[in-house]
Amino acid sequence: MKRKRILLVANTASMIYEFNLRNIAILQSLGAEVHVATNFVNPGPIDNKIDLKLKKILEKKGVMYHQVDFMKGIGNHKLNVKAMKQLCQLCDKFNFDGIHAQSPLGGIIARRVAHRKKVHILYTAHGFQFFKGGPFLDWLIFFPVEWFYGLWTDALVTINTDDYAVAKHLPIKRVYYIPGVGTDIENVERIAKEQRQKLRQEVRRNLGINDDEYLLLSVGELSERKNHATVIKAISKLNDPKIKYVIAGIGDEETNLKSLIKENRLENKVQLLGYQTDLDGLYFAADLNVFISKREGLGLGGLDGVAHGLYIIGNGNTGMKDYIQSDDIGLLVKDPTDVDEVSRTIAFAKQGKKKVTGKGLEAMREFDYRNVNRIMKSIYQKEFM
The missing domain is CATH 3.40.50.2000 (Glycogen Phosphorylase B;)
Structure with a gap:
């Protein structure tokens, strides 16, 4: 044949x-x-x-x-x-x-x-x-x-x-x-609690994040579609000294994002990490995944974070709502470019300090x-x- x-x-x-x-x-x-x-x-x-x-x-x-x-x-x-x-x-x-x-x-x-x-x-x-x-x-x-x-x-x-x-x-x-x-849910589940904590501490130390600080993470191309600029503006609006933000990715918007960070005097709060091949430690180090792309088929960077137990804010007009099915998993914004809505949602998530566990992770099995x-x-x- x-x-x-x-x-x-x-x-x-x-x-x-x-x-x-x-x-x-x-x-x-x-x-x-x-x-x-x-x-x-x-x-x-x-x-x-x-x-x-x-x-x-x-x-x-x-x-x-x-x-x-x-x-x-x-x-x-x-x-x-x-x-x-x-x-x-x-x-x-x-x-x-x-x-x-x-x-x-x-x-x-x-x-x-x-x-x-x-x-x-x-x-x-x-x-x-x-x-x-x-x-x-x-x-x-x-x-x-x-x-x-x-x-x-x-x-x-x-x-x-x-x-x-x-x-x-x-x-x-x-x-x-x-x-x-x-995404690889089964293998993530096999990572022991002690190893997760060790990775969390190592990565936060390398990033200069204190134990009492609330770390936001976005994983994705530095592009207008990925909408990192709105997150930066929301952090500036919140003016919360405990909030820090890191972005893992490369792309054409890097220069514009650096300018925005500088304009808002956020050099000590926002870091562009470049392309990252090992994301386990970043997901465990973060407290919230902010993944508010303007357009997204499903959003692998969001889904991977959820698989690692990381709570998420996503865009309700995208395929993300297929897996952000309840507030046990994350929160959905109606307008990802609305700085007020995004900043309110970040503040609400920080107050709750949730992790995705139990039923939330069980709902991820099909992915x-x-x-x-x-x-x-x-x-x-x-x-x-």
């Missing part, structure tokens, strides 16, 4: 590293020859060391990887055509049996190529550009685009329940739902990567094997 040849496509190498290594393993377990096409030159919100690490991981797994010059965001016509030609050349050379595309631009270009080359295509939407409670203009622009490309989509995977409901109105043959990309892998394996079997 001929071995299936499957191409994974994403705008940036970061999306392969953060969201698709398990998908590669699943496809290989099904006997597929896996290829990856993404932008390694501009890899997204990971540093060069991680970009190099990804290449080594792919080589070790026997995955062929290919540079495609995808742009960030929606790109521009000239470079999008270039990326499309590069993908077409790959299809001509390797005669793929299927393509699994991700990211908005990667998804659009890959679907155009799949339609032209008559290749079976699966698309994962990591949060539609339009969403319930989102700007009307986004619906006006992006829903028709997604509807049109739905005509060229064999199957769609959604990672939150709102997108799953909307997707049923698109002209796509099969629509699936998976509970995010998966464990083992469950997500099981569902994805079933989807791959139906679509590609």
